[in-house]
Amino acid sequence: MKRATAQNVAMEAGVSKWTVIRAFTPGASITEASKAKVLEAAERLNYRPNLLARSLATNSTHQVAVLVDDFANPHKLPFLEKLTASLQAEGLVTMLININQHYNHVHAILNADQRQVDAIVLFGTAFRDEMLTDHKLGRGGPPMFVLARDSQIEGVPAISCDAVVAIAEIGKHLLERGYRRPGFMAGARTLSTALGRRRNFKEFWRTTLGVELVEMSAERYSAEAGAQAARDYLSQVAPEDRVDVLMCENDALAFGAMDVARSEFGLRVPNDLAIVGFDNAAPAASPAYGLTTYEQPTDQMVKAAIDMILERAPRETVNFRGKLVVRDSA
């Protein structure tokens, strides 16, 4: 059986379809009597307004496209939970788009655009700026926002955690604990530069102690990639030449690095090698890791993003201060 339309309900209730619409429009001009009559008829026919038709007519879908690519990062899940819950609380619905080899940003944005979404959120995705300023993503599309990473793109504001402050806090803590030979493990190249963590960390040690940072790179942001990068480093560098503290660009890398350091090289954390992560993902709190890390202010970030989407706040890049979470690993 086809679903009932306003027209059907109108006939059932003996009114015009516009009266039916009014019964479903809060604050519309309609008498209680006819409203009741319509609602009753609607109930009988199991009528529900078609939001597709409404969206077409009003030019607003209340849908927000959220682009995600780094599914190996356990921190993404609770973040995504907050984002979707908050969007829903504002009557917005999430269109989740998985960015991968077969489906890149241009595909995603074009598709979201054609579906007339109200906004597009690039949620921590790795992209080269040219990709977005590129060709056919011509003006007139939905507003775009970058969440949880930087954006240098004109007209695309970023909502992120203040990397300068974060790294300064972490650095200060490490200095006080007496670490002197710092290392840094970066993840995927494109995103690394956009996060600015390496740059700031390097700068920190250079200006405070005049020390050069030892840098290593993982292939991706995952525990496996972090493990491999740590394995490469530890097997190539003699114990006495190694860094005494390793900052990883995110927790996923840190977990992998810590696993390898302990189980494959017998190192004690933090005595032989201290490790710091970033994100405060769930396992970081577990005694199995006890990872010192930095927590992004996800609540504030989500709120800010939504305020911009709904134009309750100016659409411009903002940074929030997170907080250092000191545990056993450093």
Add this chain to the structure above:
Amino acid sequence: MKRATAQNVAMEAGVSKWTVIRAFTPGASITEASKAKVLEAAERLNYRPNLLARSLATNSTHQVAVLVDDFANPHKLPFLEKLTASLQAEGLVTMLININQHYNHVHAILNADQRQVDAIVLFGTAFRDEMLTDHKLGRGGPPMFVLARDSQIEGVPAISCDAVVAIAEIGKHLLERGYRRPGFMAGARTLSTALGRRRNFKEFWRTTLGVELVEMSAERYSAEAGAQAARDYLSQVAPEDRVDVLMCENDALAFGAMDVARSEFGLRVPNDLAIVGFDNAAPAASPAYGLTTYEQPTDQMVKAAIDMILERAPRETVNFRGKLVVRDSA
């Protein structure tokens, strides 16, 4: 500047809007000459067909609503990644709906229905059957599917991992390893019964050894809840009376339980207490846990779900066999 419509392109190209549409419809009857003319004009105006209008006219949105509620389970993320990637590969888009206190299944289903989604997937969500068979979710809505849990609901097929086989495999392994005093930790009540893991596990020990299962319950499916449940049990039961193997309904619970057993009670895993999980979430593979667990055949499950959505396969409940992943914890 407003976005261009087919009508605009038609004027620009000097043809009717239907010719424009045809230029964008694969296999439509149109000469190469006019197609080229139209595409060029479209390019100039940056025209992209409005999928909302198309959906309204064709009565098909190519959108699938995916309902999720258990964001504390790290296993969800890679599963969700596969699901979204596979949907996208079929030209379907994911509408992600977060089921929580403020937004229950009825809200979600009603909303998805009004948005005319092609299908609704309940992805491992906890619900009471009455909620769905209930009232206003009358017939005529989009087809529903339950993924990664059981469904007893008429007309709502389930795609899941065969719990009977899984538990039998796990039980057999534990028997062989010599464990004789089994315990089981369940998560949220509504989902527990739908997963059938406890029931089957209990049955297994009863029929093989005639042993009664020790049961405990966590509040939710999270490491914290698992930790608390383990803490309660271990602090109340004397060492000599404790179970020798604890099967947890999923890995999240197992991580919490293992953390507590080791760090708060000084127990060695598996010597003092063996632990088994379910899902093979990422941290299970880490040497920090080395959790023996059971991996669901997510690829097959996702494929089956999509085949049903696209009506390439009959819409009926199917079960797939997963595989036991033996590590150090049991």
Add this chain to the structure above:
DNA sequence: TGCACGTTTGCTACCGGTAGCAAGAAATGT
């Protein structure tokens, strides 16, 4: 009772596409 006024209802036009029919143009056969 008559008139002005505010409220309720129905109307036309529109959002941007799709479906399928019919007329016009081009290709084919005799």
Add this chain to the structure above:
DNA sequence: ACATTTCTTGCTACCGGTAGCAAACGTGCA
């Protein structure tokens, strides 16, 4: 050269709503 078939193009009607104007209605007041 003309009839016939096939392809191309434009058309009307429709998907299910929204916007805002105009007519119909009921009410208060003189």
